[in-house]
Amino acid sequence: MTSTPRPTAPTPARHWYRDRGIGVRIAVLTAVLALGTLAVTVTGLSGAARVDEMQDRVTAAVGVQRTVDAARYDLLWAANWQNITAWKSRTEGGPVAAAPAGDNVAAYRDGATGFERLFELDPSLLDEEARASLATIEDNWASMSDYNDQIFALWAQGLLDEGDALSAGEKWDTFYVLDEAMTDLIASVDARVATTRAEMVDAERTTRRVTLGVAVAVLALGAGLAAVVASGILRGVREVRSGLERVAACDLTVRLPVRGRDETGQMAAALNAAAGTMATTIAGIMASADAVAASSEELSASSAQISASAEETSAQSGVVASAAEEVSRNVQTVAAGAEQMGASIREISRNATDAAQVAAQAVTEAGATTATITRLGDSSREIGDVVKVITSIAEQTNLLALNATIEAARAGEAGKGFAVVANEVKELAQETAKATEDIARRVQAIQGDTAGAVSAIERISTVIGQINDYQLTIASAVEEQTATTTEMSRSVGEAAAGSGQIADTITGVSTAAGATTQALAQTRTAVDELSRMAADLRTGVARFTC
Structure with missing residues (x-):
């Protein structure tokens, strides 16, 4: 058995990474993963908030669409009961059919009241074109309402021809403009609903893509850092294990490289010192x-x-x-x-x-x-x-x-x-x-x-x-x-x-x-x-x- 002492491995220069302890490395990895998880969460929450916002906009647009559809229905309801009143005025007599307190006029009033709910819409929920159409509808509805009141009054007085002439003349021209404006409004609202829904779907897809991308990036970064940390730890542990196996095999000449001042480096230095001491002993x-x-x-x-x-x-x-x-x-x-x-x-x-x-x-x-x-x-x-x-x-x-x-x-x-x-x-x-x-x-x-x-x-x-x-x-x-x-x-x-x-x-x-x-x-x-x-x-x- 030779007893020639071997020089111990030189102490390496300080290194910003290898000198950090295993606990610090794992803490950094955990912090990075936590930050990545936070980034994924923030990204997901931000996307979810945007989707929620788009959902609210879609809901609002759909609400506007439903209100507009209901207003059109109410408009058609009122026009229909006006036509029914005109027909009944011919069959039953104007004073009976067009009586202000009669059912025909009441049904017309229900439709007119329902149509007027259209004017309660929040203008911020409409685009510029829809607001212009709504303004046209509101202006023409005011004129059309006056014409209808005059027509019902004429029918109630038995002046059926005069009432029909007013209905087929100025009132019809106003209704035609209102109906076109109503068609434009419905088209604008439907387009806004479709656009908002498309934007919501796109936001959902974007949120999924961004969240998935951030998650993949975080996982890749975490995996890379974990690989770096694990490789550094495993290399030191394998070297120490190899040194311990050589010591267990009665080889006290083992001298491990001290690659840093972390726990594995300290273990390598301690094993070198122990092997030297044991060799001397x-x-x-x-x-x-x-x-x-x-x-x-x-x-x-x-x-x-x-x-x-x-x-x-x-x-x-x-x-x-x-x-x-x-x-x-x-x-x-x-x-x-x-x-x-x-x-x-x-x-x-x-x-x-x-x-x-x-x-x-x-x-x-x-x-x-x-x-x-x-x-x-x-x-x-x-x-x-x-x-x-x-x-x-x-x-x-x-x-x-x-x-x-x-x-x-x-x-x-x-x-x-x-x-x-x-x-x-x-x-x-x-x-x-x-x-x-x-x-x-x-x-x-x-x-x-x-x-x-x-x-x-x-x-x-x-x-x-x-x-x-x-x-x-x-x-x-x-x-x-x-x-x-x-x-x-x-x-x-x-x-x-x-x-x-x-x-x-x-x-x-x-x-x-x-x-x-x-x-x-x-x-x-x-x-x-x-x-x-x-x-x-x-x-x-x-x-x-x-």
């Missing part, structure tokens, strides 16, 4: 795992070496413990020998004292030379035996001192004092050996000279004096040997106690070494487990690519 973990593995291997080797050393120490401690026990037994033997040697030396001291007394008696009792020589021969033999004993003791003492020196050397620092004492014992033993050798020679000389004692009696006193001196020397040496032996016995006793403590200490060391070996075995088990865990950690971390 993984590299640190790998290094730590390597260090742990190396340390565990070294610790395992050290534990093995320490375990071997501890086992060797335990084995050597056992050997040293056995040796210490052997030293203790030998020192105790030396102590016992020293006690025996002390007793022998005390016996020698007593014998030396006795010898001195014998020598003194020999000087004073020179006359009893024969008896003395005899006793001297006996004493010489005893001295020879004692000398042999002393020689044997000296040899044993020398051997024990040599053994003590060897054991002291093995004991190291603890045996230095014992070695000094053993050396002194050895020297004293050597001196004792020399002295006993000298005594042995003297005794042999005495024994050799016993046969010629008679002839050399005069030399006996001198020899006895010398023997007395030797005996004093021996007594002095024996006293010194006694003190030395006592001190050596005490030192050897202390050495025996010390060697026992050494044996106990070495046994404790051996036990501790065994416990150390067991602890090191557990340590090796823990180190092996640590090595396995470090290997597992390395295996797990090695899956990452940094």
Whole structure:
């Protein structure tokens, strides 16, 4: 796994669109769609208002048309009842048929009244031509109404011919002009109704087209903006998803392009930072795992070496413990020998004292030379035996001192004092050996000279004096040997106690070494487990690519 750090993507320059957050983009898109919806609504409402206006105009025009049609009907109704009155005046008589309060005149008045409602129309609902026609109709209707009143009056008076002449003359000319004006008015009103209806239909179509166009434009703009917003968001999300998939695949080298300061750009920057941090962390973990593995291997080797050393120490401690026990037994033997040697030396001291007394008696009792020589021969033999004993003791003492020196050397620092004492014992033993050798020679000389004692009696006193001196020397040496032996016995006793403590200490060391070996075995088990865990950690971390 490589750990070479890769540079992060550079921070892009500020951009008016890419730096806007997703919420702002969606808000802008929503605002645009809302404005588009408002535009469609306003357009639709404006068109609907125009259509409503045109509908009102059509309704008004149709109302005018209906009023004009009704007026024409009323005009025809009035003219018809006038003709009926004229006919009835011929059949029933003018005064009856044309009576002002009669039904015929009343029916005419109903038609005339209905026709006069035409003049109540709002002039603003008429075009210029219709208003001109209406003015002509109104002017002629006034004249025609006067003519009709005169005609009905003449018929009522029975002046039928006069009334018919007026009706067929001036009144007819007026009716003809009024009728043509009425025809023009109807044509104008019908044309206005048709035009208004066409304008209403055209307004409806225009409203539909404009509303549909605005809606399509809004939808197109919304779709375009939505595509732009979605593409920007989806591209960032896809890049982040791709980066996350690479991170999930343990590829920490991923570095996403940061295209803006919006949420996706922040996510890309955060993912880059996280990948870099994770790469650094993984590299640190790998290094730590390597260090742990190396340390565990070294610790395992050290534990093995320490375990071997501890086992060797335990084995050597056992050997040293056995040796210490052997030293203790030998020192105790030396102590016992020293006690025996002390007793022998005390016996020698007593014998030396006795010898001195014998020598003194020999000087004073020179006359009893024969008896003395005899006793001297006996004493010489005893001295020879004692000398042999002393020689044997000296040899044993020398051997024990040599053994003590060897054991002291093995004991190291603890045996230095014992070695000094053993050396002194050895020297004293050597001196004792020399002295006993000298005594042995003297005794042999005495024994050799016993046969010629008679002839050399005069030399006996001198020899006895010398023997007395030797005996004093021996007594002095024996006293010194006694003190030395006592001190050596005490030192050897202390050495025996010390060697026992050494044996106990070495046994404790051996036990501790065994416990150390067991602890090191557990340590090796823990180190092996640590090595396995470090290997597992390395295996797990090695899956990452940094």
